[in-house]
Amino acid sequence: MQVHNVELTISAVKPEQYPDKGYPEIALAGRSNVGKSSLINSLINRKNYARTSSQPGKTQTLNFYNIEDELYFVDVPGYGYAKVSQKEREKWGRMLETYFEKRQELKGVISLVDARHEPTKLDQQMVEFLHYYNLPLLVVGTKLDKIPKSKWNKAESTIKKTLKLTGKDRLVLFSAVTKQGKEDIWAWIEQQAQLESGAN
Numbered sequence: 001m002q003v004h005n006v007e008l009t010i011s012a013v014k015p016e017q018y019p020d021k022g023y024p025e026i027a028l029a030g031r032s033n034v035g036k037s038s039l040i041n042s043l044i045n046r047k048n049y050a051r052t053s054s055q056p057g058k059t060q061t062l063n064f065y066n067i068e069d070e071l072y073f074v075d076v077p078g079y080g081y082a083k084v085s086q087k088e089r090e091k092w093g094r095m096l097e098t099y100f101e102k103r104q105e106l107k108g109v110i111s112l113v114d115a116r117h118e119p120t121k122l123d124q125q126m127v128e129f130l131h132y133y134n135l136p137l138l139v140v141g142t143k144l145d146k147i148p149k150s151k152w153n154k155a156e157s158t159i160k161k162t163l164k165l166t167g168k169d170r171l172v173l174f175s176a177v178t179k180q181g182k183e184d185i186w187a188w189i190e191q192q193a194q195l196e197s198g199a200n
């Protein structure tokens, strides 16, 4: 997709605030600092649209980005930030459950993991949760430029094995620096959202 127009429609905390346009939605989830804002910025060809932060886990809202009046990217707040209280964490869990369980417009979830390391317990729990709701899943292994090419296969198999990915799930390794993987990610998004494909 050629992205020219992007707009942060709403930062929502409850379903009444979700947009009502009916566009397909692709959610992006991952632990704090995994590279989610960088991926979103790469996908929409912007340098700094989605905020890349040095304060991990700040956002506790679902941020709906309107992409070309065709779909929404839904930026799910990062998990695994130690300084968040138990109460905040429960609130976050309930917000996600409500969204993932009930949202008809949700067509797929991109779950980000750091390709340099074995996925964490929280990464595993997120994938279990998405499997439970039977949501189409694309796992993106980030920061690929930080791994030597000779270790890419190993990184892939570690992610697949640790997250117990099934034949239905997809895995793409990605770098926000080299943009490797970007086209495959867009192809998956267009397929899930049933958009016509086009060069980006």
Ligand SMILES: Nc1nc2c(ncn2[C@@H]2O[C@H](COP(=O)(O)OP(=O)(O)OP(=O)(O)O)[C@@H](O)[C@H]2O)c(=O)[nH]1
Pocket (backbone or CB within 6 Å): 030, 031, 032, 033, 034, 035, 036, 037, 038, 039, 051, 052, 053, 054, 055, 056, 057, 058, 077, 078, 142, 143, 144, 145, 146, 174, 175, 176, 177
């Ligand atoms: N080398 C390299 N660095 C990356 C890549 N992606 C992200 N980073 C860096 O990793 C750090 C975190 O990236 P963000 O995109 O802000 O991560 P985030 O997941 O949005 O973080 P939160 O805002 O805390 O949720 C930043 O310093 C980025 O520059 C990548 O593909 N390669």
